[in-house]
Amino acid sequence: MKALDDVSFSIEKGQVVLIVGSSGSGKSTLLNMIGLLDSPTNGNIFIDDINTTTLNDNEISSFRNKKLGFIFQFSNLLSDLSVLENVLLPLQIAGNDLTSEEDAIDLLKAVGLEDQLHKRANKISGGQAQRVAIARGLINKPSIVLADEPTGNLDSVTSQLIVDLMKSMAKKLNQTFVIVTHDRQHFGNVDKVITIKDGKAFQVEEFSTMEITV
């Protein structure tokens, strides 16, 4: 049985794309494949004109580090590090020194956490953690930010704040977001919605403009 089959679509730079579908439809598998966390048995995934299916393990790691940003459902911050250190982690993994600390602080200011910089990651609320995750996902100026159910663990008010934040960051930074969600309503207007059903791209809807409501 194939988790995904006959799925083909393209995403333009700066677009906010939703992948929706019922539980078990294969949307997270699709996101993992775009994120090079999983590899397809057949077919190709091109990101920035690079066929990612041909990369070896080290190249995949570098690619993930430089071209992709991740936001997970449970934020997945490293509890041993502070808020600022979590945001800086992708840079440190890339081998950059801390000269980009200012960028990290700017991003944390943009997500409204300038007063939490040195707090341990396990001492902040779920909504704050998800905002840190957004900042961490953006720190390397990736080609795509991949978000897997980013509001799945939050109450509706906080969820809306996170959605609005992602959309505003997308607009402000001309950043591509690919978001897996089962709750399309929260996101309002986006550039593209891909509906996955039984592992197939059941429907791809494109919209000419995306309205941002913050």
Added chain:
Amino acid sequence: MKLAKRMLFNKRGSLIGAVLAVTVGILVIHVNFVIFQGLFDAIVRDISEYRNGDILVTNEDDYIDKSDSTIVSWFERISYVEAATPRLSSTAEMEITKNGKLIEKTRIPVVGVDPFNDIRASTVHETVTEGTYVFSRNSIVLGNTVAKDLGGATVGDIVKVMIVDRWGEEQTKRFTVSGIAKSPGGQGFDYSAVIHIDTLRDMTNRQDQTGSIMVKLNDPTKAYEVKEFFLLSFPNDDFMAETIEESAEQQLAGFRSGIAMINMIGYFGMMSSAFAIVTIQMMLVNGKTKEIGVMRAIGAKRKDILVIFIFQGMLIGAIGAGVGTATGLGYTIYAKETKMSFNNSLPLEVTYNWEKIIQTALASFILAIIASLYPSYRATKLLPVEAMRTG
């Protein structure tokens, strides 16, 4: 590295456990070293100070015929030599009358010494706990055990000594007990009697002969050099000269294997601490599965994860080696300062063997790193998605 440190230091229990494992491993080796090497060195010290000196000169076949004063003078002209003294040995039968009762004792080792030279080349005279050392031709020092066997002989008692001379004739002489010798460790003269060497020569009819020459050096490291020089200087006298390691080899061989075994036990202890580190590191890896998955997802290579856990192993090894060495040195200092003794009797010869101390610390450090390899390898094998899901 910062992350590795944080991950480790935030798990204080694991860190303390791992460091303790290394510390205990090192401490066991230090304690073993202080006690067993100290005991070994104490025995070497006593053999050297009481019986063999730093160099022991004998004749290849039986007795030294050359004048003892010639040999002693020859040695004492060398700047490395502190003193030299002749010795002669035999066995005797002794009789004493205590409270009207005649007490006899046979096969008692008798050592003939030259009192003037002996107190310079040996410390046997310091083992005389009651009375004084041999000072005249008819004074005798009894070992503590001999004195007991002779019904509790004390200073001033008269002892009749019978020795069979070189011609098989029994020679008898009465001695006044001048002192009782007692020393811990079994290398002293507790089971012997000490008399003037010239008296023993007369009694054994070996007027111009000497059993051995005991040479004490002010720099024992020059023993081999002095020995070789002596043998080269007297090529035709059938002399045999041995350093303390050579002359005491038979007595020390058993101890050497004992120490090797004890050291092995220490190293096994170190190996157990390595297993403890493997377990603790595995716990750390299991406890950080999700974090490893996240790091891999945001771009950490397998090598980066490997480095984190090996660095943790290095930290555990370094802290453990530091604490273990400090504790071990603390114990060694304590043993030295308090003049720790074995079985409350033989004072241990405590030394700081820096080569061994550094070797032990380094071995623990390297072992901690080796012990971290498998858990680190396991950590690199985690798949990001699986790790985040199951962590």
